[in-house]
Amino acid sequence: MTTALAYSTSEIMTIAAARLLKNGAVCFVGIGLPSTAANLARLTHAPDIVLIYESGPIGAKPPVLPLSIGDGNLAETADTVVSTPEIFRYWLQGGRVDVGFLGAAQIDRFANINTTVIGDYKKPHTRLPGAGGAPEIASCAGEVVLVLKQSARAFVKKLDFVTSVGHLDGGDARQRLRLPGKGPVAVVTDLCLMRPDPVTKELTVTQLHPGITRDQVAVATGWNIHFAPQLSETPAPTSTELETLRDLERRSKLAHGNLTGAGAGSA
Amino acid sequence: MAEITTLREAIAALVRDGDCVAMEGFTHLIPFAAGHEVIRQQRKNLTLVRMTPDVIYDQLIGAGCAKKLIFSWGGNPGVGSLHRLRDAVEHDWPAPLEIQEHGHGDLSNAYVAGASNLPFAVLRAYAGSDLPKHNDKIKFIQCPFTGETLAAVPSVRPDVTIIHAQKADRKGNVLLWGILGVQKEAVLAAKKAIVTVEEIVDDLNAWPNACILPRWTNSAVCCIPGGAAPSYAHGYYERDNRFYLAWDAIAKDRTTFQNWIKAHVLDTADFDEYRRVLQESNSQGVR
Numbered sequence: 001m002t003t004a005l006a007y008s009t010s011e012i013m014t015i016a017a018a019r020l021l022k023n024g025a026v027c028f029v030g031i032g033l034p035s036t037a038a039n040l041a042r043l044t045h046a047p048d049i050v051l052i053y054e055s056g057p058i059g060a061k062p063p064v065l066p067l068s069i070g071d072g073n074l075a076e077t078a079d080t081v082v083s084t085p086e087i088f089r090y091w092l093q094g095g096r097v098d099v100g101f102l103g104a105a106q107i108d109r110f111a112n113i114n115t116t117v118i119g120d121y122k123k124p125h126t127r128l129p130g131a132g133g134a135p136e137i138a139s140c141a142g143e144v145v146l147v148l149k150q151s152a153r154a155f156v157k158k159l160d161f162v163t164s165v166g167h168l169d170g171g172d173a174r175q176r177l178r179l180p181g182k183g184p185v186a187v188v189t190d191l192c193l194m195r196p197d198p199v200t201k202e203l204t205v206t207q208l209h210p211g212i213t214r215d216q217v218a219v220a221t222g223w224n225i226h227f228a229p230q231l232s233e234t235p236a237p238t239s240t241e242l243e244t245l246r247d248l249e250r251r252s253k254l255a256h257g258n259l260t261g262a263g264a265g266s267a
Numbered sequence: 268m269a270e271i272t273t274l275r276e277a278i279a280a281l282v283r284d285g286d287c288v289a290m291e292g293f294t295h296l297i298p299f300a301a302g303h304e305v306i307r308q309q310r311k312n313l314t315l316v317r318m319t320p321d322v323i324y325d326q327l328i329g330a331g332c333a334k335k336l337i338f339s340w341g342g343n344p345g346v347g348s349l350h351r352l353r354d355a356v357e358h359d360w361p362a363p364l365e366i367q368e369h370g371h372g373d374l375s376n377a378y379v380a381g382a383s384n385l386p387f388a389v390l391r392a393y394a395g396s397d398l399p400k401h402n403d404k405i406k407f408i409q410c411p412f413t414g415e416t417l418a419a420v421p422s423v424r425p426d427v428t429i430i431h432a433q434k435a436d437r438k439g440n441v442l443l444w445g446i447l448g449v450q451k452e453a454v455l456a457a458k459k460a461i462v463t464v465e466e467i468v469d470d471l472n473a474w475p476n477a478c479i480l481p482r483w484t485n486s487a488v489c490c491i492p493g494g495a496a497p498s499y500a501h502g503y504y505e506r507d508n509r510f511y512l513a514w515d516a517i518a519k520d521r522t523t524f525q526n527w528i529k530a531h532v533l534d535t536a537d538f539d540e541y542r543r544v545l546q547e548s549n550s551q552g553v554r
Contacts, residue, residue, distance in 0.1 A: 055446045055448060056446050056447060067506070068506070069293070069294060069344065070294025070344075070448070071294065071506065072445065072446075072499055072505070072506070075295075075501065082447075083447045083448065083451065083452070084318070084371065084447075084449045085375040085376060085378065085452055087375075088372035088390075089372075089375075089379075093390065093391055116398075121401050123357075124356065124357060126357075127348075127352070127353045127357055129340050129341050129348070129349075130340050130341055130342075131339055131340065131369065131371070132339060132370070133340075133372060134370070135370040135372070135373075135393060135396050135398065136370050136371065136373070136390070139391065139392055139393075140391060140392075161397050162396055163397065164396060165396055168395045177395055178394070178416070179394055179395070180391060256508050257509050
């Protein structure tokens, strides 16, 4: 019997998200958690993944995690660097992106995203950074994967503002609006993995991270969350996954003077 | 035709109170020195356009230069909120700030439309989003050929665009490289353009397909080495990440912010003096 590796809930979130990215996929990456997970995928099982950042780099292979969406190491390591209009017009709207990989401040049960305001739009309680590229990514990428920490404040019954669309009010809502992409196919949190129900499109927990209970997930969700009948457990991180992630984060911290890009980012 | 001039002269001659001004640079080549000169000359009632209003627009807004902001993502990259922007939106300080917000795809298309002398841009976006409910500049139109519903947004046509680039030659032709963002489109969409550069050289030695802004697209070119700091200039210097982190604490409090702007911008004569004062603040650990 092997001894289980010790890891944090953030680490398993990043690792579980990285595993969802297939080798060779063309991935439009938001800054922060999605960028960490996408680069972990590139450094482990998906060496040929193509990472696109909205500032213009296509095929970026940053040696350390970018702190901002337009860091120089993205341009230096990219297959090509194009203008921002070109990224959105030819590459995203043109249908050349397989996966949009995004973070969010808040989501609802249909994986709609709020990154605009908490409270009233005109007199907000909290003004958030805004849309970034997320509305266009959420509508045009082939599919969308969301990664964010789970809490009742982040997973809310009703969004104050729908910045970027998930499955709207569920069912075939995306097809009715003729949105080009399939929308969110997975939400990865520090507690579990959720997938939209095939028919209703409501987020359903399909996988719990090791040691996490249903109650913990229910308490950290602002609606009555459903669990799949065949609930599985996320495989624990391998030593390669953990070491690669920790090495990447260590090198990134050193390079950025102990700042990390994980806290706040643009989509 | 580009005049090679001082930054003080360029801002004095080309930026008027009430103008629509775009300062572009997607994390890279942000025209900080020029933004500071706008604050120093105390321009008022500006409509500021920028895809990613970050620290430079936080400074302009906190200093009371802006009446309106057109943008698509407003944050301190890698750090968090822009406290001066939030204070203006949430508490009308130092003055109410009208905001008009878009997505990046939308706003970058709007610059392309402006550069193309078109009244609006068209794109696939916003179906189901709440943004069009709060921004009456986002409309939906039907394609006259296929009947599809598409989003339309008015083109951006700034009175003045200000950017920073790596090099100019002595005639005022400008070369930039690395992450280009929307700088070229922003210059071509504008009535006038001011470009600050790292250096002025005899020959740009530009390769075919290089991003060149010919001298007749630029109104003024000013040589300001380091003028994009604390952002970076590819091939010249790195991003000063510590400043972005330090800005969070400076901007959080109104008085701390006002003291900083007074000492570093309003009471300094130009960018060189700003850098000297900033260096002193750094060595005393006060920034």
